[in-house]
Structures are given as structure tokens and as C-alpha cells.
Amino acid sequence: MSETSDSDFEHGRYDFTSVNKADYDYVGTDNEEDFSKYLLDRMRQLESRNTLLKEQCDQIESEKRFVESQKLKYEREVRRLQAEVDRLKTVPLVVATIMDVISEEKVLVRSSTGPQFMVNVSQYLSEESLVPGAKVALNQQTLAIVEVIPTSEDPAVSAMEVIESQDVDYEDIGGLDSQIQELIESVELPLTKPEAFQRIGITPPKGVLLYGEPGTGKTLLAKAVAHRTEATYIRVVGSELIQKYIGDGSKLVRELFDMARKKSPSIIFIDELDAIASRRLNDTNGADREVQRTLMQLLAEMDGFDNRGDVRIIAATNRLDVLDPAILRPGRFDRIVNVPMPDEEARANIFRIHTRFMSVAKDIDFKKLAKLTEKASGADLNAIAMEAGMLAVRLDKKTISMDDFLESVQKVMSKKETEKEVLPEGMFI
Numbered sequence: 001m002s003e004t005s006d007s008d009f010e011h012g013r014y015d016f017t018s019v020n021k022a023d024y025d026y027v028g029t030d031n032e033e034d035f036s037k038y039l040l041d042r043m044r045q046l047e048s049r050n051t052l053l054k055e056q057c058d059q060i061e062s063e064k065r066f067v068e069s070q071k072l073k074y075e076r077e078v079r080r081l082q083a084e085v086d087r088l089k090t091v092p093l094v095v096a097t098i099m100d101v102i103s104e105e106k107v108l109v110r111s112s113t114g115p116q117f118m119v120n121v122s123q124y125l126s127e128e129s130l131v132p133g134a135k136v137a138l139n140q141q142t143l144a145i146v147e148v149i150p151t152s153e154d155p156a157v158s159a160m161e162v163i164e165s166q167d168v169d170y171e172d173i174g175g176l177d178s179q180i181q182e183l184i185e186s187v188e189l190p191l192t193k194p195e196a197f198q199r200i201g202i203t204p205p206k207g208v209l210l211y212g213e214p215g216t217g218k219t220l221l222a223k224a225v226a227h228r229t230e231a232t233y234i235r236v237v238g239s240e241l242i243q244k245y246i247g248d249g250s251k252l253v254r255e256l257f258d259m260a261r262k263k264s265p266s267i268i269f270i271d272e273l274d275a276i277a278s279r280r281l282n283d284t285n286g287a288d289r290e291v292q293r294t295l296m297q298l299l300a301e302m303d304g305f306d307n308r309g310d311v312r313i314i315a316a317t318n319r320l321d322v323l324d325p326a327i328l329r330p331g332r333f334d335r336i337v338n339v340p341m342p343d344e345e346a347r348a349n350i351f352r353i354h355t356r357f358m359s360v361a362k363d364i365d366f367k368k369l370a371k372l373t374e375k376a377s378g379a380d381l382n383a384i385a386m387e388a389g390m391l392a393v394r395l396d397k398k399t400i401s402m403d404d405f406l407e408s409v410q411k412v413m414s415k416k417e418t419e420k421e422v423l424p425e426g427m428f429i
């Protein structure tokens with residue numbers, strides 16, 4: 001009988017198909033019983049070897065699967081690194097802003113270095129993303145648009161101030177009684193009593209335009225009406241629509257009206273209307289065309305707007321003289337309200353309003369303060385009251401004295417004078 005060592009099994013050297021010649025010697029001999037025993041032993045041995053080999057095979061299989069998955073992982077890593085190397089080796093892209101979309105394939109852009117180009121568009125870019133104002137990347141050689149750069153902030157969110165409820169009321173406004181009355185009739189009543197207008201058969205004005213020098217209370221008036229009507233107050237600033245998001249103004253105007261409808265009853269307050277509604281001087285310039293497009297969108301929104309609805313529009317400007325007459329036509333801003341600088345009586349009232357919650361001495365002569373502040377706006381008077389309060393705090397006093405007010409008047413009014421001197425004619429502070 002040949003000897004087979006354990007290591008033969010382990011190393012696969014054992015030939016399972018062959019039978020040792022010596023094994024035949026048992027057949028037909030007395031040793032047959034021994035031979036059967038031997039075969040049984042051998043079979044058990046082989047079975048146990050078989051189980052062991054199966055286990056080893058399973059283990060090798062699982063190792064193989066592991067190695068294969070590692071291989072795939074490293075292949076992926078190599079591909080990623082290769083792509084990164086390729087990306088770093090490619091020529092840089094030029095950043096540009098879309099000025100105008102001429103057709104599906106042609107777009108007018110202004111590159112970040114200044115010049116404007118008419119460029120082609122990659123067919124893989126979605127048409128909706130190609131809108132005036134969008135930032136794009138151009139191939140350096142062909143200048144074709146290859147990518148639309150996502151905006152880091154939503155212009156609609158940052159350009160609009162939306163306040164669900166206001167805390168300013170008519171009592172917080174000094175000296176503008178007739179202006180308040182105008183707003184009650186043209187904004188408050190259409191929102192609170194629309195049926196009264198229907199009954200009488202008149203349509204309320206679509207838009208109210210407040211004009212006057214800075215700091216005279218135009219914003220305050222709009223906020224107070226929003227408060228009275230419990231309407232959502234949505235404010236946009238004309239110059240921000242244009243300066244920050246060139247090309248996006250018209251989209252923003254559309255979004256503004258959509259939001260106003262969604263949040264109705266609402267009051268849209270457009271501050272610095274002149275920035276988007278000035279008479280155009282130069283049509284050829286891209287920025288001017290943008291302003292025009294924004295204005296066109298505003299007019300379209302106003303024209304398609306139901307004046308009996310629960311969205312009202314108030315706009316404000318310091319420069320009524322530069323407005324495009326189109327904006328003042330009937331059916332648009334057809335109620336024009338002057339918000340003047342406060343007269344003496346109004347100034348005294350505004351002082352009283354702004355010192356209501358301050359700890360002031362009993363002998364404060366508001367009439368005298370009003371006389372001393374002839375050219376002051378409501379905002380200046382507020383600044384005077386605040387400054388007087390600061391003086392009292394600095395001196396650790398319990399109440400604000402008349403002297404504190406006089407010192408503050410002197411300080412704020414002389415500052416105003418010097419600022420006015422350095423400003424070009426026609427510009428307000």
C-alpha cells in the first residue's frame with residue numbers, strides 16, 4: 001500500500017483516480033476484511049479531505065471576489081484621477097453674462113473682461129437655463145457656451161423684502177394726514193371694502209406713486225397701509241433689480257407679482273421706481289436695454305392686473321421729473337401723491353412721535369425744536385431724537401434734557417449742511 005501524506009492532499013498532488021497496485025493484493029485473500037476496513041477508513045479520510053478542500057475553495061472564492069471588487073474600486077479611482085488630471089490640463093473657461101437670447105443657438109454675452117460676443121450654445125444645455133442675466137462659461141477658443149454657472153443665491157429671495165405683518169401705524173407718521181387719506185382711499189379701502197367700490201361702480205386706482213425727497217416718510221406710509229389692511233408687505237428696490245442682477249430684472253418683476261398673488265392680500269412697494277422707469281437716454285447700451293426690459297415687464301404685469309383684486313401697488317421716487325410718461329398713464333400709476341418735507345407743525349409732531357417712548361424732561365419745547373430744524377426731513381428729526389438720547393446715555397442721565405436736544409439739532413443739521421455742499425446739484429442725501 002502506498003503512503004499518501006497529508007501534505008499531498010493539501011498541495012493537490014494526490015491522484016484520486018489511480019488505485020495503488022498493492023491495494024489489489026487484498027482481493028481474494030484472507031485480508032479482504034482488512035481491505036474493506038482500509039477502504040472505509042480511506043473513504044472517510046477522503047471525505048474529510050473533500051470537506052476541507054471545499055472550505056478552502058469557498059475561502060479562495062470569497063478572496064477572489066474581494067480582490068475583484070478591490071480591482072473595480074481601484075479602476076474607478078484611476079478613472080477619477082485621470083479625469084481630474086484631464087480637467088486640470090484643459091484650458092480655462094471664460095466667464096460671461098448672458099445679455100440677450102437671440103435664438104436657440106445664438107446668444108449675446110458679455111464676457112467678464114468686458115467685450116460682448118455673439119456665441120453658439122452647446123445643444124446639451126437646457127433652454128430654460130439660458131436667460132438674460134445667467135452666468136455662463138465659454139470655451140476659450142470658440143467662445144461657445146459650454147456650461148451655465150449655477151447662481152449661489154436666489155435673486156428673488158435676496159432682492160425682495162417680504163414682511164407678513166407690519167408694526168407701523170398711521171399714528172407713527174407725523175404731518176402727512178392728506179397723504180394718509182389718499183392711501184386710505186386708493187389702497188386701504190379697495191382691500192378692506194372692495195364691495196363698496198363695486199356698489200358705487202368705480203374702479204380703484206391700480207397703482208399709487210409717492211414722490212418726494214428722501215426720508216420724508218414714503219416707506220413709512222406704505223408700511224402703515226400694509227399694517228392697517230393686514231396685507232403682506234413686499235418691498236423691492238428699483239436700483240437693486242438693475243444693479244445686482246443685470247438681466248434678471250424682468251424675471252424678478254414676474255416673480256414679484258407671482259409672489260404678491262400667492263401671498264395676497266398684499267401690497268407691493270417698489271422703492272426707487274426711477275431706477276427702472278426713467279426716460280431712456282441711450283438705447284444701444286446693453287444695460288439700458290435691460291432697464292427697458294424690466295420696465296416693460298412691470299408695465300405688462302400692471303396692465304394684466306385686475307384693479308379690484310387684493311394686490312395693490314405703491315411705488316416711491318425722489319425723481320418724478322425723470323420718469324418715463326408710460327408709467328404714469330391711466331391704468332398704471334394713476335394716483336400720484338406728493339410727500340413733502342415736513343412743515344413746522346409736522347416737525348413738532350414728528351419729534352413728539354419719535355420721543356414717545358424715550359425718557360424726556362418735562363420742559364422739552366418741541367415747537368422751538370421744530371423752528372430750529374427748518375430743512376430737516378422726518379428721517380433727520382428721527383436722527384436728532386436718537387442723538388439726543390445717546391448724549392443723555394453718554395452723560396449717564398436719567399432723562400433727556402432740552403440742552404441735549406439743542407446740541408443734537410446743532411450736530412445733525414450742520415452735518416446735513418456739509419453733506420449737501422459736497423453733493424452734486426440735483427442729488428439728495
Ligand SMILES: Nc1ncnc2c1ncn2[C@@H]1O[C@H](COP(=O)(O)OP(=O)(O)OP(=O)(O)O)[C@@H](O)[C@H]1O
Pocket residue numbers: 172173174175176212213214215216217218219220221271316317318342350353377378379380382
Ligand atoms: N412723516 C414722518 N413721520 C415720522 N417719522 C418719519 C416721517 N418721515 C420719515 N420719518 C422717519 O424717517 C425714517 C425714514 O423714512 P422713510 O424710509 O419712510 O423715508 P422715504 O421717504 O421712504 O425715504 P427714501 O426716499 O430715502 O426711501 C422712518 O423710519 C422714520 O423714522
